Amino acid sequence: MPETITATREITLGEAVREALAEEMRRDSRVFVMGEDVAQAGTAFKVLSGMVDEFGSDRVLDTPISEAGFTGIAVGAAMTGMRPVVDIMFGDFVGLTMDQMVNQAAKVHYMSGGKWKVPMVMRATLGATRRSAAQHSQSLHAWFCHIPGLKVVLPSTPYDAKGLLKSAIRDENPVVFYEDKMMFRFKGPVPAEEYTIPLGVADIKREGSDITIVATSSMVHVALSAAKLLEEEDISAEVIDPRTLWPLDEKTLIDSAKKTSRVIVMDEGYGRYGAAAEIAAVIAEGAFFDLEAPVKRLCAMHVPIPFSPPLEDATVPTEKTVFEAARALLGGK
Amino acid sequence: MTTAIHPTKTESALEAERCLRMYRRMLMIRLFEENVNDLYTRALMPGLAHLYIGEEAIAVGVCEALTQDDYITSTHRGHGHCVAKGAALDRMFAELLGKEAGYCKGKGGSMHIADPDTGNLGANAIVGGSAGIATGAAFAAKRLGNGRVCVCFFGEGALGQGVLYEVMNMAALWKLPVIYLCENNMYNEYTHYSETTAGDILTRAAGFGLPGEAIDGQDVRAVYAAAKKFIDRARAGEGPAFLLANTYRFFGHHVGDVSRDYYRAKQEEQTWKSQRDPIQLFSTYLVAQNLADQARFDEIYAEVKAEVDRAVQFAVAAPYPSADKVDQDVYA
Ligand SMILES: Cc1ncc(C[n+]2csc(CCOP(=O)(O)OP(=O)(O)O)c2C)c(N)n1
Numbered sequence: 001m002p003e004t005i006t007a008t009r010e011i012t013l014g015e016a017v018r019e020a021l022a023e024e025m026r027r028d029s030r031v032f033v034m035g036e037d038v039a040q041a042g043t044a045f046k047v048l049s050g051m052v053d054e055f056g057s058d059r060v061l062d063t064p065i066s067e068a069g070f071t072g073i074a075v076g077a078a079m080t081g082m083r084p085v086v087d088i089m090f091g092d093f094v095g096l097t098m099d100q101m102v103n104q105a106a107k108v109h110y111m112s113g114g115k116w117k118v119p120m121v122m123r124a125t126l127g128a129t130r131r132s133a134a135q136h137s138q139s140l141h142a143w144f145c146h147i148p149g150l151k152v153v154l155p156s157t158p159y160d161a162k163g164l165l166k167s168a169i170r171d172e173n174p175v176v177f178y179e180d181k182m183m184f185r186f187k188g189p190v191p192a193e194e195y196t197i198p199l200g201v202a203d204i205k206r207e208g209s210d211i212t213i214v215a216t217s218s219m220v221h222v223a224l225s226a227a228k229l230l231e232e233e234d235i236s237a238e239v240i241d242p243r244t245l246w247p248l249d250e251k252t253l254i255d256s257a258k259k260t261s262r263v264i265v266m267d268e269g270y271g272r273y274g275a276a277a278e279i280a281a282v283i284a285e286g287a288f289f290d291l292e293a294p295v296k297r298l299c300a301m302h303v304p305i306p307f308s309p310p311l312e313d314a315t316v317p318t319e320k321t322v323f324e325a326a327r328a329l330l331g332g333k
Numbered sequence: 334m335t336t337a338i339h340p341t342k343t344e345s346a347l348e349a350e351r352c353l354r355m356y357r358r359m360l361m362i363r364l365f366e367e368n369v370n371d372l373y374t375r376a377l378m379p380g381l382a383h384l385y386i387g388e389e390a391i392a393v394g395v396c397e398a399l400t401q402d403d404y405i406t407s408t409h410r411g412h413g414h415c416v417a418k419g420a421a422l423d424r425m426f427a428e429l430l431g432k433e434a435g436y437c438k439g440k441g442g443s444m445h446i447a448d449p450d451t452g453n454l455g456a457n458a459i460v461g462g463s464a465g466i467a468t469g470a471a472f473a474a475k476r477l478g479n480g481r482v483c484v485c486f487f488g489e490g491a492l493g494q495g496v497l498y499e500v501m502n503m504a505a506l507w508k509l510p511v512i513y514l515c516e517n518n519m520y521n522e523y524t525h526y527s528e529t530t531a532g533d534i535l536t537r538a539a540g541f542g543l544p545g546e547a548i549d550g551q552d553v554r555a556v557y558a559a560a561k562k563f564i565d566r567a568r569a570g571e572g573p574a575f576l577l578a579n580t581y582r583f584f585g586h587h588v589g590d591v592s593r594d595y596y597r598a599k600q601e602e603q604t605w606k607s608q609r610d611p612i613q614l615f616s617t618y619l620v621a622q623n624l625a626d627q628a629r630f631d632e633i634y635a636e637v638k639a640e641v642d643r644a645v646q647f648a649v650a651a652p653y654p655s656a657d658k659v660d661q662d663v664y665a
Contacts (some may be wrong), residue, residue: 032476058476064506069499072465076483079454080473081405101377103459104466112447113437114662116545148663172665322371 003203005159007189012046017123017156020165021048023194025055028083031169033058033069035087035123044089045125045184049325050230060317063233069097071122075105075174078120081266083169090136091124094143105174106149120175121168126154127180127218128305128316137305137312139268141218142275144176145245146154151175151199152245156190156220160243163197171199180218180268200247204256208238211262211326214253214279215241219266219298219317226322235330245275252277254286261292262329293329296324345650355397355553356619357633359389359612362413364641365422369412369429374586377649379431382443385413387583390611391516392417394556395484398564404452404470404483406463409444410516410582411456414486419451422641426648433654434647440654440662452481461487461494464513468500471511471573477639482567484560490521492530492537501573506543508572512563513538515575516550518582523596538575550580551611554618557623581605 011019024292025031032055033048039062052060063070067088074084088094094101105118126139144150151173161179168175181219205220206227215223220241227237238256242249257263263283267276280295298317306312366386372378388410396405396417401627407414420436428435429443447455454470457463467485473479491497492515492519502512521529534544544566548559556578563574581604585591593602607608619625 043367064499064502069465069468069498069503072496072500073469073503074465076406076454076466076469076471077473077476078469079466079476082469082473084469096356099459099462100465103462104457108447108455108466109665110662111437111441111445113435113440114665115437115449116455117665119665139595151664237478 005189005191007191009190010187010190011190012184013158013161013179013186013188014045016162016190017047017165017179018049018051020162020169021053022051023165025059025170030081031083031085032061032063033085033087034063034074036063036089038063038087045089045181047184048087068095068100071097071100073126074120075100075108075118078118078174079108079116083119085121085123085169087114088122088124090181091126091140092135092138094124094140097122097144100151101174101176102147106147108150109173116175117127117172118231119172122174122176124176124178125181126178127182128300129312130182131307131309131312133307134304139300141176141245142269142273145275145278149174150301151247153177153243154217154245155201155243156217156241158186158190160197160203160241162190163195164199164243166196167199170196175199178217183218191217197243199244200249202236202240202242202249202252204252205241206237206239208236208260209262210236211264211329212238212240212256212260213264213266213322213326215239215266216245216275217268219268222317222319223266223322224296225319226326229319229323230326235326237326242279248282250278250282250286253283257283257287258290261290263291263295264298264322264325264329265295266298266322268316269295270301270302272302274299284285296325296329298325337639338537348542350627352619352624353633355393355557356612356615356625357637358393358417358636359553359615360633360637361422361641362389362392362416363612364637365412365416365425368426368645369643370584370588372430372645378429380428380442381587381589382412383410383587384582384584385410387605387611388516388518388550389413389554390556390615391514391550391578391580392486394553395514395560397557398561399482399484402452402468402479403481404454404474406454406470406483407456408463408487409456409458410488411444411446411504415446415448415453418453420446420448420453422644423647426644427651430648430651431653432648432651434651438654438658438662457521461491461497463487464491464494464497464500468504468509471509472507474510475507481567482564484512484514486514486516486565488521489515489517489519489526489530489534490535491515493521498537501538501541501575503545504573505543508570510567510570511573512560512567513543513573513575515577516580518580520582520586520597522586525596534577535575536620543573543575545575545577545649547579550578551609551614553611553615581587581609
């Protein structure tokens with residue numbers, strides 16, 4: 001069943017993120033935000049606008065342009081009693097933080113035999129089509145999914161963003177939280193009352209019976225548009241958003257695949273060795289004998305993201321590619 | 334109270350106590366490491382280990398100036414820091430042998446011993462890898478107002494890592510209570526540091542406004558005095574500092590590094606061992622000051638040796654973790 005949201009209020013994804021942070025900072029004095037231009041500027045995307053006025057520059061802390069350094073500081077601060085939320089302006093810059101995340105944050109708990117823990121959140125962006133070219137457009141979340149000890153969250157709606165970010169901040173582990181930079185102004189219903197969404201629970205965004213489309217982040221909306229097109233052809237598509245790539249709600253994915261027997265997996269990261277490949281493998285292992293066709297992946301094209309609009313647009317799956325892939329899987333039905 | 338009546342006498346008594354405590358710790362590290370080498374040679378220890386022999390005065394002098402609650406971060410050559418901060422030898426040996434009773438239940442090994450009870454945030458096998466963690470611990474200490482200080486131990490090899498300079502910059506900006514403690518044993522693995530390190534080391538820290546000092550890493554009293562000064566300063570809210578302790582590792586980069594002629598001369602090793610042994614130098618001082626005599630040293634040696642031997646026996650006899658523990662502790 002799709003999660004039913006009973007809210008009359010609509011806010012943007014950016015506002016949802018800000019609300020989640022502000023509520024958690026009011027609730028727990030150990031929570032603080034650090035990153036480049038987060039205070040007066042409220043981040044390059046203005047997501048945190050006004051927060052410094054409420055919480056002060058000690059808790060909404062501008063850093064030097066030192067992603068590795070401040071991520072490392074967050075790891076140490078998390079180990080010793082704080083709950084840092086680091087802001088990585090463009091997800092492309094996570095490369096600079098990799099040792100801190102992969103060799104430090106992810107492993108501290110295990111290497112210490114469970115003695116130290118690292119309750120921190122890294123917020124980063126993903127998504128192309130902003131005309132920002134190859135170093136400001138990548139969706140690199142799969143890198144973190146590969147690493148035991150990390151959790152990875154990719155919300156697709158304001159409702160999910162708020163509930164999941166609150167859970168990520170309360171989690172005892174390092175969590176990487178990805179926001180699609182093209183979706184900060186995307187609006188959706190969000191209750192005014194407090195709520196959280198547990199990590200590891202997929203959401204069925206649309207029920208259907210002929211084909212399952214598993215999609216992440218903004219691809220969920222491409223999948224939903226494609227589902228409408230398919231409906232006109234009498235094809236009933238189910239759209240599932242795993243919401244967190246780790247922990248991954250394998251059961252919901254497999255159950256849906258068993259029900260519909262045909263699956264497309266969409267993700268804006270690269271296809272090769274990517275998140276969609278993992279989900280496809282999970283479904284192939286869990287629902288093989290119920291499948292009528294091979295699981296199809298639709299991902300970012302395997303090229304550096306180009307600048308020129310017609311070139312860039314060609315790199316991302318569209319509702320048309322989903323529509324055609326679905327028809328092909330259904331044998332041209 | 335005696336302090337009021339005989340302040341100088343009490344101070345010197347405290348100083349004598351401190352000296353003997355530091356002597357004992359240095360010896361403890363030395364014997365610990367000799368046993369590590371022995372366990373390796375007898376094929377009882379899986380993997381390798383990096384011995385701290387020759388550098389004992391640094392960890393001991395620095396940790397003497399810290400409280401139990403203060404934090405340290407350590408390196409691949411970390412046994413000395415761990416012992417100096419007060420870890421139990423039996424659980425350390427157990428960790429080195431991969432046993433369940435080890436500090437990290439056998440999951441960390443020689444290069445990852447961590448112990449919250451003694452403020453040890455963990456050894457780190459990434460050169461320079463703990464610079465961020467140490468600075469973050471100092472950040473939290475300042476925010477939480479708990480008065481703690483963090484010492485970040487690293488070898489001069491870590492001077493090649495950019496993240497060190499990123500966090501030094503932030504520590505200076507935010508006046509964090511962290512001491513960057515560079516142990517310059519002159520070799521980045523098998524390469525002399527002069528081939529890898531341009532300019533003047535202390536000037537690098539000074540560029541960020543960090544006060545610093547070069548200290549004789551073979552002289553435990555000099556290490557203690559400098560560490561105390563800068564640790565107290567950091568605790569008083571005056572910010573970070575950088576200490577450069579010049580030293581030498583007496584043996585290989587790790588226990589398996591036995592033929593070293595191709596990167597350093599036997600004569601150089603011989604000179605350091607015979608003239609610059611921190612334990613030898615300190616015992617000479619203690620005798621000259623009438624703080625100890627050979628009989629006292631013999632007594633301490635016997636006690637420390639018994640403790641180390643017991644710890645080794647404990648670890649050798651201790652059981653391995655059962656294989657089903659392998660996927661525990663991945664997530665908190
Ligand atoms: C980032 C990184 N690069 C390389 C290594 C391999 N390595 C281990 S120890 C070492 C030399 C370290 O020298 P130094 O920091 O001076 O410490 P020392 O061994 O002399 O105590 C190297 C290169 C590593 N562990 N981490």
